[in-house]
Amino acid sequence: MHEVSIIRSVFNSLEEQFSAEEREKLTQIDMEVGLFSNIEPLLLQNAFKAVQEAENKFPRAQLHITSIPIKILCENCHTESVIENYKFLCNNCGRASNNLISGTELLIKRVHFED
Numbered sequence: 729m730h731e732v733s734i735i736r737s738v739f740n741s742l743e744e745q746f747s748a749e750e751r752e753k754l755t756q757i758d759m760e761v762g763l764f765s766n767i768e769p770l771l772l773q774n775a776f777k778a779v780q781e782a783e784n785k786f787p788r789a790q791l792h793i794t795s796i797p798i799k800i801l802c803e804n805c806h807t808e809s810v811i812e813n814y815k816f817l818c819n820n821c822g823r824a825s826n827n828l829i830s831g832t833e834l835l836i837k838r839v840h841f842e843d
């Protein structure tokens with residue numbers, strides 16, 4: 729499953745960055761997931777719990793996902809538009825554009841630790 733491998737790589741990168749002692753105090757992982765990234769937040773949550781239990785890692789951590797809208801920047805009139813229903817049209821001049829400026833994110837934004 730796609731989402732499981734994403735969670736594994738998230739855990740791997742946190743294990744590289746933080747000591748075992750720090751990891752025990754980790755309570756929340758904030759991720760940003762673009763609506764154009766092909767990642768389903770619910771499946772990512774399920775994968776998170778599955779890997780957490782199976783590998784006994786980050787036992788206290790919760791996953792918090794923020795969805796990032798798809799935006800384009802029109803090459804014609806330089807207006808930013810939020811894209812809905814995958815209609816890649818400028819809201820201002822109506823021209824088709826696939827000049828994406830957001831929506832493909834898949835990243836760890838922040839991690840929280842117990843005080």
Ligand SMILES: [Zn+2]
Nearest residue numbers: 802805818821
């Ligand atoms: Zn335009």
